[in-house]
Amino acid sequence: MSDSGGATASKYLAISGGVGGAKLALGLARVLAPHQLSIVTNTADDFDHLGLRICPDLDTVMYTLADLNNKEQGWGLEGETWNFLAALRNLGDETWFQLGDRDLATHLTRTAMLNQGLTLSEVTRYLCTKLGVNHQVFPMTDSRVATQVLLKAGGKLSFQHYFVRDRCQPEVVGFRFDNIDAATPSPAFQEVLHDPQLAAVIICPSNPFVSVDPVLSIPGIRNMLRDVAAPVIAVSPIVGGQALKGPTAKMMKELNMPQSAVSVARHYADLLDGFVLDHEDAELRPVVEDMGIATIVTSSVMITLKDRIQLAEDALSFSRTLTRGMSESS
Amino acid sequence: MSDSGGATASKYLAISGGVGGAKLALGLARVLAPHQLSIVTNTADDFDHLGLRICPDLDTVMYTLADLNNKEQGWGLEGETWNFLAALRNLGDETWFQLGDRDLATHLTRTAMLNQGLTLSEVTRYLCTKLGVNHQVFPMTDSRVATQVLLKAGGKLSFQHYFVRDRCQPEVVGFRFDNIDAATPSPAFQEVLHDPQLAAVIICPSNPFVSVDPVLSIPGIRNMLRDVAAPVIAVSPIVGGQALKGPTAKMMKELNMPQSAVSVARHYADLLDGFVLDHEDAELRPVVEDMGIATIVTSSVMITLKDRIQLAEDALSFSRTLTRGMSESS
Numbered sequence: 001m002s003d004s005g006g007a008t009a010s011k012y013l014a015i016s017g018g019v020g021g022a023k024l025a026l027g028l029a030r031v032l033a034p035h036q037l038s039i040v041t042n043t044a045d046d047f048d049h050l051g052l053r054i055c056p057d058l059d060t061v062m063y064t065l066a067d068l069n070n071k072e073q074g075w076g077l078e079g080e081t082w083n084f085l086a087a088l089r090n091l092g093d094e095t096w097f098q099l100g101d102r103d104l105a106t107h108l109t110r111t112a113m114l115n116q117g118l119t120l121s122e123v124t125r126y127l128c129t130k131l132g133v134n135h136q137v138f139p140m141t142d143s144r145v146a147t148q149v150l151l152k153a154g155g156k157l158s159f160q161h162y163f164v165r166d167r168c169q170p171e172v173v174g175f176r177f178d179n180i181d182a183a184t185p186s187p188a189f190q191e192v193l194h195d196p197q198l199a200a201v202i203i204c205p206s207n208p209f210v211s212v213d214p215v216l217s218i219p220g221i222r223n224m225l226r227d228v229a230a231p232v233i234a235v236s237p238i239v240g241g242q243a244l245k246g247p248t249a250k251m252m253k254e255l256n257m258p259q260s261a262v263s264v265a266r267h268y269a270d271l272l273d274g275f276v277l278d279h280e281d282a283e284l285r286p287v288v289e290d291m292g293i294a295t296i297v298t299s300s301v302m303i304t305l306k307d308r309i310q311l312a313e314d315a316l317s318f319s320r321t322l323t324r325g326m327s328e329s330s
Numbered sequence: 331m332s333d334s335g336g337a338t339a340s341k342y343l344a345i346s347g348g349v350g351g352a353k354l355a356l357g358l359a360r361v362l363a364p365h366q367l368s369i370v371t372n373t374a375d376d377f378d379h380l381g382l383r384i385c386p387d388l389d390t391v392m393y394t395l396a397d398l399n400n401k402e403q404g405w406g407l408e409g410e411t412w413n414f415l416a417a418l419r420n421l422g423d424e425t426w427f428q429l430g431d432r433d434l435a436t437h438l439t440r441t442a443m444l445n446q447g448l449t450l451s452e453v454t455r456y457l458c459t460k461l462g463v464n465h466q467v468f469p470m471t472d473s474r475v476a477t478q479v480l481l482k483a484g485g486k487l488s489f490q491h492y493f494v495r496d497r498c499q500p501e502v503v504g505f506r507f508d509n510i511d512a513a514t515p516s517p518a519f520q521e522v523l524h525d526p527q528l529a530a531v532i533i534c535p536s537n538p539f540v541s542v543d544p545v546l547s548i549p550g551i552r553n554m555l556r557d558v559a560a561p562v563i564a565v566s567p568i569v570g571g572q573a574l575k576g577p578t579a580k581m582m583k584e585l586n587m588p589q590s591a592v593s594v595a596r597h598y599a600d601l602l603d604g605f606v607l608d609h610e611d612a613e614l615r616p617v618v619e620d621m622g623i624a625t626i627v628t629s630s631v632m633i634t635l636k637d638r639i640q641l642a643e644d645a646l647s648f649s650r651t652l653t654r655g656m657s658e659s660s
């Protein structure tokens with residue numbers, strides 16, 4: 001019914017947020033050739049800080065693929081130093097956002113290039129080239145979009161204030177993506193969604209509410225993902241009711257959803273052909289399949305590089321068993 | 331004839347460029363109480379680099395007075411690290427201007443505050459407070475002024491490109507201070523020049539052409555210094571025909587002036603009541619005094635902190651012997 005499952009369809013699109021998504025993105029990058037993999041990254045976390053444009057998810061994906069990332073913490077650079085931040089503290093500035101000395105070079109370069117009129121896509125391509133990232137990494141949009149976290153206590157917080165400064169402590173009731181209605185998908189994002197070679201879309205195990213939803217909320221994207229010939233699969237960021245990383249499970253509780261991989265599948269149900277569960281959640285397969293979504297069960301907790309590669313291979317194999325309108329479990 | 335020489339006149343204004351001037355400024359700050367000393371600093375060296383406003387002379391004076399400066403090189407911070415610059419090089423940016431990790435905190439803070447609409451005077455006061463500089467340090471103007479170096483080979487270079495990137499190699503034929511005609515003295519600069527307590531103005535041993543001339547070229551300043559009741563003295567930056575620091579002697583040669591302290595005295599002759607010569611230049615006293623300028627001879631080569639303090643004391647004592655219209659050697 002389409003060429004998405006054919007021998008010539010060999011391109012994959014990964015949708016990623018930060019640390020959790022970047023793990024699978026790295027696995028995919030080790031399995032797929034540069035021309036076979038595009039990674040679109042959430043930019044609703046981006047913010048201006050001390051005059052710098054900071055793009056946490058883009059940077060995490062870039063640094064991870066460049067093998068420059070701090071393997072312990074997931075974000076930031078390996079061997080980073082913090083002398084700038086110490087001096088900044090001495091000057092009385094806000095220092096809740098961790099700006100490493102080396103990391104600053106990325107932010108200054110990006111900010112200077114944006115101020116010269118280049119788009120975030122163009123800047124990202126430049127940075128990737130310089131950092132030695134060969135696979136295509138691009139922002140979801142070149143428009144400014146900003147996640148606002150709506151609080152149970154009333155009012156809202158900008159995302160980084162919620163996430164970093166306040167360590168996700170405040171209870172949330174929802175999220176708003178400022179300017180999303182005026183945002184357009186970045187050129188590379190549009191291109192890959194229209195590429196007849198597209199074999200599958202893989203939603204990485206990122207936070208559905210604040211990492212993936214912004215991508216899906218860009219006008220037209222959700223419909224394009226529904227209509228695209230290639231199957232769409234997701235890897236659950238929730239295993240055994242816990243988030244592998246970050247506040248996903250906590251948010252589910254506050255949003256009155258079951259803290260379960262099923263909630264993730266349900267969140268994407270209108271898009272999904274396949275869903276990847278961890279062995280620990282094997283008993284959830286029938287519930288997900290009842291939504292008309294195929295499943296596989298594998299090891300989805302990525303500790304080592306080998307885990308990342310294995311999960312990438314499992315997800316790719318799974319996607320190759322799926323054709324749209326004919327979803328079935330492998 | 332004025333109260334400048336009276337017992338109540340106890341305030342001093344130092345005019346300084348970067349490293350050379352900052353040495354004497356430090357000596358003066360060790361001898362005079364905070365309310366007794368104002369230091370006005372050249373800002374025509376300031377430039378925008380990677381989106382940051384960089385004020386080399388202000389920073390050198392601030393860091394020196396805060397005892398944070400690198401004692402070996404004169405500029406920059408002690409114990410500085412260069413990881414930002416290494417990462418910047420990796421990203422293919424220009425790295426000829428040395429931006430240290432700690433130093434960056436100053437530039438980012440300044441730039442952010444300027445972008446918020448604060449004046450350079452306000453930002454400098456804030457930075458001084460945070461760095462523990464108790465004496466008043468302020469820019470010559472809150473307007474943007476930019477030194478252009480006019481080249482013998484034709485064309486021009488912005489100052490930092492000439493000074494840092496090209497290490498003063500190109501031959502010069504003159505200097506132009508862009509926007510100087512529209513510049514107004516900073517509020518603190520105006521205030522001190524109108525302060526009846528002003529006891530003396532001390533031109534530090536800075537480069538006359540690119541550090542002091544911009545200050546003197548702000549509309550009204552040269553006349554105010556001619557008309558002020560307090561005596562004006564200068565300390566020669568040329569000793570034995572050599573510049574103690576920087577390209578002053580080289581510039582004199584290229585500008586077809588004798589490479590001599592006499593050229594400095596002549597350069598300021600319309601303003602000066604007194605001129606401080608080094609022992610090595612004792613034989614130049616009659617030539618300078620023939621211009622109607624009083625002189626002292628002392629040790630003006632500042633190696634140690636003790637040297638800086640001694641020269642400051644000598645200059646202050648000298649200034650106290652002078653009253654305008656009645657100049658005489660001590």
